[in-house]
Amino acid sequence: MVRKHAAEVSGTLLDEERLLTLSELCRACQLPAEEIMALVEEGVIEPAQEQPAQWHFSAVCIRRVRRVRTLKRDLGVNLAGAALAVELLEEIERLRARLQRLERER
Amino acid sequence: MSEQSPLMEYKDYYQILGLQRDAKQDEIKRAYRKLARKYHPDVSKEEGAEDRFKEVSEAYEVLKDPEKRAAYDQLGSGYRAGQDFRPPPNWDQGFEFHGGGYTEADPEAFSDFFESLFGRAGFAHGFGGGQRRQYHAQGENTHARIAIDLEDSYRGATRQITLKYSELGEDGRPRVRERKLNVKIPKGVTEGQQIRLAGQGQPGIGEGKPGDLYLEITFNPHPLYEVDGKTVYLTLPVAPWEAALGARIQVPTPEGQVHLTIPANSQSGGKLRLRGRGIPAREPGDLFVVLKLVAPPASTEAEKAAYQAFREAFDFNPRSGLGG
Numbered sequence: 001m002v003r004k005h006a007a008e009v010s011g012t013l014l015d016e017e018r019l020l021t022l023s024e025l026c027r028a029c030q031l032p033a034e035e036i037m038a039l040v041e042e043g044v045i046e047p048a049q050e051q052p053a054q055w056h057f058s059a060v061c062i063r064r065v066r067r068v069r070t071l072k073r074d075l076g077v078n079l080a081g082a083a084l085a086v087e088l089l090e091e092i093e094r095l096r097a098r099l100q101r102l103e104r105e106r
Numbered sequence: 107m108s109e110q111s112p113l114m115e116y117k118d119y120y121q122i123l124g125l126q127r128d129a130k131q132d133e134i135k136r137a138y139r140k141l142a143r144k145y146h147p148d149v150s151k152e153e154g155a156e157d158r159f160k161e162v163s164e165a166y167e168v169l170k171d172p173e174k175r176a177a178y179d180q181l182g183s184g185y186r187a188g189q190d191f192r193p194p195p196n197w198d199q200g201f202e203f204h205g206g207g208y209t210e211a212d213p214e215a216f217s218d219f220f221e222s223l224f225g226r227a228g229f230a231h232g233f234g235g236g237q238r239r240q241y242h243a244q245g246e247n248t249h250a251r252i253a254i255d256l257e258d259s260y261r262g263a264t265r266q267i268t269l270k271y272s273e274l275g276e277d278g279r280p281r282v283r284e285r286k287l288n289v290k291i292p293k294g295v296t297e298g299q300q301i302r303l304a305g306q307g308q309p310g311i312g313e314g315k316p317g318d319l320y321l322e323i324t325f326n327p328h329p330l331y332e333v334d335g336k337t338v339y340l341t342l343p344v345a346p347w348e349a350a351l352g353a354r355i356q357v358p359t360p361e362g363q364v365h366l367t368i369p370a371n372s373q374s375g376g377k378l379r380l381r382g383r384g385i386p387a388r389e390p391g392d393l394f395v396v397l398k399l400v401a402p403p404a405s406t407e408a409e410k411a412a413y414q415a416f417r418e419a420f421d422f423n424p425r426s427g428l429g430g
Binding site: 008009010011012013014015016017027028029030059060062063066067070071074075076085089096097098100101104105106 | 151303319
């Protein structure tokens with residue numbers, strides 16, 4: 001199979017306003033809906049609406065879902081543990097960014 | 107395989123996990139978990155963590171499975187890590203590896219050493235089987251990161267990304283290939299957003315469509331600016347008299363120089379907001395200019411005299427807050 005080299009491509013930007021339906025999120029993360037629903041139940045990701053049929057997710061969820069999945073697989077933690085780890089990791093990221101900013105301001 | 111296998115570096119999986127060769131299965135698991143938590147690329151920011159994690163995973167992949175471990179053990183303990191190694195012919199005779207593929211982990215991550223001994227799962231699944239006739243499936247989505255400069259988000263840009271993928275070579279052995287894509291970066295992207303490139307993932311099987319490629323945006327560190335979402339920060343050094351008396355100062359922004367008025371009696375750490383000058387997202391972010399007072403050292407007599415005049419003019423105790 002030959003792929004053209006350095007083809008120019010433009011994609012769809014998934015920003016905060018571009019929300020994904022449940023099936024789009026499933027497809028993006030290649031997970032069955034049950035697993036996404038379990039993540040919602042655990043509070044890892046929050047849909048914009050109440051009823052699963054109307055659920056919409058911010059594209060930022062893709063990163064969280066993938067992280068939870070790799071942490072579960074690689075570290076043998078369960079869903080609750082992975083959810084906790086992801087929240088702590090994001091908190092560390094925020095603090096690191098803030099620290100970097102403050103160090104520059106000093 | 108009748109051909110002689112290629113030479114490669116011997117990997118000491120016990121050494122990688124910090125174990126003796128007679129380690130019990132639960133010790134192996136414990137050692138792996140500990141190292142995995144330490145070096146997992148999602149967790150660790152240490153340099154080289156990802157390579158270390160791959161090595162550790164590879165070692166665990168073999169040692170956790172009694173069948174693979176026994177096969178690995180009978181290669182002998184006479185090798186040192188890094189030593190040239192050639193698997194003996196029919197080395198795995200008499201061993202049966204169960205469970206379909208050899209591994210559930212990401213096979214591309216593993217070394218030639220591993221590959222020559224235990225093969226690769228992706229290909230065992232994708233091309234082995236052959237039980238389902240006319241099997242079609244959409245290709246897998248792939249995920250990658252693309253690091254851009256802050257300026258790319260202000261102006262929009264085209265950036266090249268190199269992706270690795272594996273392909274079966276003519277000899278039937280998988281090999282890692284590279285392909286390059288020039289990706290349009292839309293104006294106004296922020297860190298953590300994704301760009302979905304339809305059809306740029308793994309090729310489909312049968313008549314299945316190819317998967318999509320998801321690119322997560324990250325920003326390269328910038329010499330001047332810090333970025334938080336769509337808010338941008340610039341630290342602006344000012345002289346004490348500029349802060350005290352007010353000043354009109356030329357300030358760099360990602361969109362070019364602007365003139366900024368510093369109000370009189372500004373303090374270090376004070377923030378000035380340039381509304382809408384942050385990242386030009388649909389709702390543009392703001393640019394904050396953070397003042398940083400810098401006092402010049404007094405070297406010459408004139409400079410010392412200036413500081414003395416300063417001292418006499420003020421009734422000022424900077425430590426009044428310390429209860430002194």
